[in-house]
Amino acid sequence: MSIQQAGLSKKTGPMHRAIIGIAAAMLGAYVAQVSVAAAGTGPIVIGITSDASGQYANSGASDRRGMKMAIAEFNAKGGVLGRKIEFIHIDTETTPATGSRVAERLISRDKVSFMIGAVSSGVANAISQVAQKNGVIYLNTNSSSPTESGKNCHRVKFVWDGNGANFAQAAVSNAIDSYGTKWQLVTNDYVWGHNTASATKALVEKAGGKIIGEILVPQGTRDFSSILLKIQQDKPQVVAAAVGGDDQKALRQQVAQLGMGQNPAWINNQQDWPDVYGLPTDNLFGVFGTTWYYKLDLPGVIDFVARYQNMYPDTKMKVPGNVFYNGYMATHSLLSAIEAAGTTNNHAVIKQLEQLKVSAADRMQHHDAFMNPKTHQMQQTVYLATANVGSSDKDDMFKIVSNSAPMKVADAKAEATCNLESFADTPVYEP
């Protein structure tokens, strides 16, 4: 008997039939899985793209807690469209290249339904390019470069934080009246810093102020002594700082050591809660922006804080901040939009989100909020705050000094520069 003949004879034997049987069973299981997925009855899987390492690791953790609380609350009432919500988190490392890689993996390998999460604008931009290519809806929860809803906007991307231009609008004209016209910019040398500084510069000049110089701060700077000496030599009346993450922590500490927090006046574009929580109030100098504070005297806030404390009893951060709030609100709004659309079809959900309107009561802010359909940025209340000096409650660090309605702080440049892809150019994606 030849080898070939032996092979042929085996092909018809019991082993061969078993192999064919197993293969058929596997194929059947695969087909069943595909049909279940096509019918959209499996879980909705959210890919969380937040930083767990690098400059924004701490904020990334807070962002994730917000998303997880919204997911848990929806699951507790039966999920969305009768489907359970699951999530996968991969660390984006505060690095744009990693952000792209993570997004590719979440879409192609993990087959996620949606992607949520960002603190760094560079990372958010990288993720959103991959998301747009595949038609996957992506929520930029916490990065605040004006370009995210300006020239880097995308049909699938929705931005939930106030941006540098919004905060500058709220602060600049008041600061010129109160402190003077001679301004110096201290700018983190990356996309958010540059775009925020550019927006601030335009507003200062429009309001009659003068920019006497701009000091660029590379990301990863820990020693600000030479920069602080330079500021003293240049003698500005106001310093507008767009420095974020760990850089900002070091800057704040060194400004406090020198007692330079009052003179010159400091306008810190935005102050993320995870960056300051637990620090002495003298580290919080100048005026800064935020989108939410846990002590706002508004309906729903106390209950929201209690739900946070109930879900995260062991977290060192005893009260939620703006980063958590944005992560929660973004996720909550997405899941509500899926419910309203009655489908996970990306085009239908995008249309729902584009007409999103949330009452002030539901947002726990002072003014109604709405999604700008031209830029996909949430238009919301912007608060200015200072350090709550003398507070006996160590968690009560901010003193809110003003709130501005969304239209008062609107980023006009974003609308002029954002050019959303058409629906025809956005691939259909129905997880």
Next chain:
Amino acid sequence: MDFLINLTPHLVNGIALGLLFALIALGFMLIVGVMEVINLAHGSLFALGGYFAMMIIGVEPGWFGPLGDWYVGLPAGARYSFALVLGPIAVGLVGMLLELCLRGTYGKDPLFGLLLTFGAAMVIEELIRIGWGSGEQFLQTPPAISGAFIWNGLIWSTYRFFAAGFSVAAIILVWLFLERTPYGAIIKAGAHDSEMVRALGINLSQLRLYVFAFGVALAALAGIIMAPIWGLRPHVGVDAVIPAFLIIVLGGVGSFVGAVIAGVLVGLTVGITGAYASEWSLMSMYLLLIVVITFRARGLFGKKSMLEN
């Protein structure tokens, strides 16, 4: 003339910064020079020093009975001094554990030691995160060395000058220890010819253990000194290990004087570019390294290699 007047504060600031860099690199240099181990856990141990100090300073009444209550009653300066002594000792003990783990890698490909210390760095960072949380922490300094003073029309940080002065004292003490004591002579001999040291009846394993603990304690000391300037967070060590590595290569691996001079050079470079071309301030130290290594591959004070003959 105006330029020189404006430049002077930046020169002073650059030298102060450089002394801090030298302090950060000191323990790293000692371990590389004597043990030929690139301790990638240097940064995490640097951070651990800051956290231990924060804990030692922040003891609450009732934690350790009457002794603890007595301690809490001490002035802030005394508690800070305790932290400066006990913090490095505690981290030195952690270093001893790490050295015991490292023993299996001696005599093998240096990659093993590198990987082990890299793994240790990640473990220590994660333990810090579990123990103290991932948020920003604050190391309280005594009032006597806090605040600011005005000199030449500019505001200067008192703490920064204390830190620079402390670095000078630490550098001199370590130098005296290495150059003027029999223990220093044994350590240097161990680095030069370990077989001969062993033949003379000196316990080489014990020597390595103590040297590693000493180097790690210096990393912790630097971490305590830098915490009020850089802040305290679990991954702050990454900010220390990169300049430390760069400084010992720039100064010449194993050279004490080289590390100190390279530290000051890096401080001056970063300080001056920070004032006049701030976007280049971080890059400037790497450019300095490239320039020096291009013309002098063994660093400023490195010993001549046989390959260069």
